[in-house]
Amino acid sequence: MTPVCVLVGPPGAGKSTVGQALAALLEVPFADTDALIETTAGKPIPDIFVEDGEPAFRALERVAVADALAGFDGVLALGGGAIMDDGTRAALAAHRVVYLSVELSDAVKRVGLGAGRPMLSVNPRATLKYLMDQRRPLYESVATHTVATDGRTPQEIAELLAARLDT
Ligand SMILES: Nc1ncnc2c1ncn2[C@@H]1O[C@H](COP(=O)(O)OP(=O)(O)O)[C@@H](O)[C@H]1O
């Protein structure tokens, strides 16, 4: 079993939204590792960060991603920070990985005040800029396909991707 494709990119790139639209278009299942982590932990991501800390979240994330890469055959969206893990990046080398890129201005509009995203709970714009600058080379290093999402609707991006993945 292997995912049809794995979506990576910063918070606000649209991984969760585009992933669902793409899965619907391709008529395959959709999974989001953030949702898988919440099920495993039995609580929402902000609660995991507050009660257990970011390292505990990253440990759950590492396992959720590895399990999904090995045992899921639909469209898989990762959380924005998953690619920070060396083992995850190595595992992604065997997969079709789509980097959804986004400029800071659109990403800021999309995440708003960062509700539900504990990494962005303080000064969302500055933190998002920092995270995007730090992670961009890592997204690029794992990507087999890249789609710029600025100025495109999730449905347009899903259609574009469905066509590209077909070739
Ligand atoms: N291409 C897009 N254009 C406009 N808004 C978008 C786009 N993609 C996602 N969004 C919106 O941005 C927010 C964040 O999207 P989400 O899918 O959660 O991103 P991610 O999972 O990459 O953090 C959501 O409110 C979503 O509806």
Ligand SMILES: O=C(O)C1=C[C@@H](OP(=O)(O)O)[C@@H](O)[C@H](O)C1
């Ligand atoms: O960037 C990050 O470190 C995170 C991004 C989130 O996912 P999205 O990228 O889907 O918002 C989620 O995994 C968690 O809040 C941590």
Ligand SMILES: [Mg+2]
């Ligand atoms: Mg998401």
